[in-house]
Amino acid sequence: MKFDFAFAMEIFPQVLQGIGNTILVAIASFIGASVLGFIWEILRRSSRFVRPVAQLWIDAIRSTPVLVQLYFLFFVLPHYGIVLPAMLTGVLGISVYFSGYIAEVFKAGIDAIPRGQSEAASSLGLSRPDTIGYIIMPQMLRNIAAPLGAYSVSILKSTPYLAVLAVPEMLGSAFDVASETYRYAEPMVVAGILFLALAMIGVALVTRLERRLGLTPAKDL
Amino acid sequence: MSFVDILRGIFEGFDVTLIVTLLGLAYAIPFALVAGVLQHFSQGWLRLLVTILIEFWRSSPLIVLLYAFYYSLPAFGIYLSGIAVGAMVLGLNIGGYGSQSIRAALQALDRGQVEAGLALGLGRLDVLRLIELPQAITVMIPTFINLAIQLIKGTALVSLLTLTDMTFRAKEISQLSYDPVRIYSSLLLAYFIVCYPVTIFGRYLERRASEGRRSISEI
Numbered sequence: 001m002k003f004d005f006a007f008a009m010e011i012f013p014q015v016l017q018g019i020g021n022t023i024l025v026a027i028a029s030f031i032g033a034s035v036l037g038f039i040w041e042i043l044r045r046s047s048r049f050v051r052p053v054a055q056l057w058i059d060a061i062r063s064t065p066v067l068v069q070l071y072f073l074f075f076v077l078p079h080y081g082i083v084l085p086a087m088l089t090g091v092l093g094i095s096v097y098f099s100g101y102i103a104e105v106f107k108a109g110i111d112a113i114p115r116g117q118s119e120a121a122s123s124l125g126l127s128r129p130d131t132i133g134y135i136i137m138p139q140m141l142r143n144i145a146a147p148l149g150a151y152s153v154s155i156l157k158s159t160p161y162l163a164v165l166a167v168p169e170m171l172g173s174a175f176d177v178a179s180e181t182y183r184y185a186e187p188m189v190v191a192g193i194l195f196l197a198l199a200m201i202g203v204a205l206v207t208r209l210e211r212r213l214g215l216t217p218a219k220d221l
Numbered sequence: 222m223s224f225v226d227i228l229r230g231i232f233e234g235f236d237v238t239l240i241v242t243l244l245g246l247a248y249a250i251p252f253a254l255v256a257g258v259l260q261h262f263s264q265g266w267l268r269l270l271v272t273i274l275i276e277f278w279r280s281s282p283l284i285v286l287l288y289a290f291y292y293s294l295p296a297f298g299i300y301l302s303g304i305a306v307g308a309m310v311l312g313l314n315i316g317g318y319g320s321q322s323i324r325a326a327l328q329a330l331d332r333g334q335v336e337a338g339l340a341l342g343l344g345r346l347d348v349l350r351l352i353e354l355p356q357a358i359t360v361m362i363p364t365f366i367n368l369a370i371q372l373i374k375g376t377a378l379v380s381l382l383t384l385t386d387m388t389f390r391a392k393e394i395s396q397l398s399y400d401p402v403r404i405y406s407s408l409l410l411a412y413f414i415v416c417y418p419v420t421i422f423g424r425y426l427e428r429r430a431s432e433g434r435r436s437i438s439e440i
Contacts, residue, residue: 002296003293003297059417059420060409060413060417062420063370063374063413063416063417063420064374064409064412064413064416065374065375065376065377065378065388065412066374067377067378067388068377068391068405068408068409068412071388071391071405071408072406072408072409075395075401075405076401076402076405076406079401079402157280157281157282157283158282159282160282160284161284163284164381171282171284171285171288174288184288184292184293185292185293185295185296186296188288188289188291188293189289189293191285191288191289192285192286192288192289195281195282195285196277196280196281199280199281199282200276200280203280
């Protein structure tokens with residue numbers, strides 16, 4: 001079967017239909033991953049008994065494939081009576097996977113703040129919560145903005161994994177077209193082009209945001 | 222089936238996981254090196270061309286690349302096995318990331334290094350080979366280890382092309398006996414057993430490299 005460009009153009013709108021869910025999943029997963037990653041990092045900094053457990057947990061998340069994590073949630077949660085919609089399972093899986101990396105972003109962001117900052121705050125009489133809220137957090141946010149931006153694009157690029165759970169995102173719509181027409185080459189290539197374009201837009205938006213915040217672009221992730 | 226039986230069954234797929242990883246590295250390392258160096262050196266249209274190539278492999282989602290190449294290559298008359306397509310796509314994707322670390326490492330070098338090399342009468346290529354690359358590669362070894370882990374994890378995707386790697390074995394076992402908790406826990410454990418030692422090794426190298434840098438600056 002030869003590659004049919006006219007057919008590829010024809011199915012373009014059908015594949016594009018999934019873009020809403022792709023963006024939705026990406027945004028939800030980014031929020032989920034940031035929240036979980038922050039929690040892991042707080043646990044890692046809590047007590048010296050929790051610390052090694054949190055470290056091992058973060059390492060375990062980072063040492064296993066996101067695809068396998070998704071399978072695990074998808075097949076194991078229902079076994080314990082937790083039946084979630086496939087999309088929610090997918091968002092949870094991507095959130096967990098990237099939380100392992102984002103925990104490191106928070107770690108680096110907090111480590112980069114000189115110790116003198118919190119010492120100065122306490123010598124000025126600020127309470128611990130005030131020190132965290134007014135001194136540490138604002139500086140940390142500045143440090144983490146660029147790497148978080150880079151991870152947001154990585155998360156966007158991981159959303160097509162949800163197609164294996166039959167979530168109707170963009171790769172999923174491409175598979176729908178393929179199974180209706182028995183042609184796989186064209187829908188997959190169209191999906192590839194659309195995802196590449198989406199990722200490029202994502203990178204451009206992140207770069208613009210960084211420039212507006214006056215940050216240097218993040219190192220490659 | 223017991224936990225050990227399941228784990229043993231999953232590791233029957235380890236050879237495919239390993240082969241795809243090694244073949245993937247065989248694509249990733251040369252691609253990263255050549256593309257990274259070319260992007261650093263070239264100008265004008267050549268640089269644009271290299272950048273487009275890198276961005277294509279790096280910015281497309283891995284799973285989409287895999288499906289697109291697996292299904293569309295035959296439509297262009299190119300027939301490759303699942304292993305060949307899987308290794309190529311995984312390798313070039315990781316290589317795209319690697320090229321950026323090589324370029325960054327080359328750009329981070331002090332310009333004086335090159336100037337000193339040229340002043341000593343070395344050709345530009347010799348300066349690259351003898352002075353710039355050795356330093357750049359030392360700096361990027363920890364990054365490289367991380368990318369290798371990404372590659373190992375990425376091989377789970379070839380199970381979607383029905384190659385019998387560890388993930389595919391787990392799916393086969395789950396068709397024989399309904400026991401998702403044990404099977405998918407074992408599968409997570411199997412990848413952890415493979416990847417975690419590499420993580421620890423990478424951390425050791427990173428620590429050693431930073432100690433080395435410190436002792437050099439003390440001198």
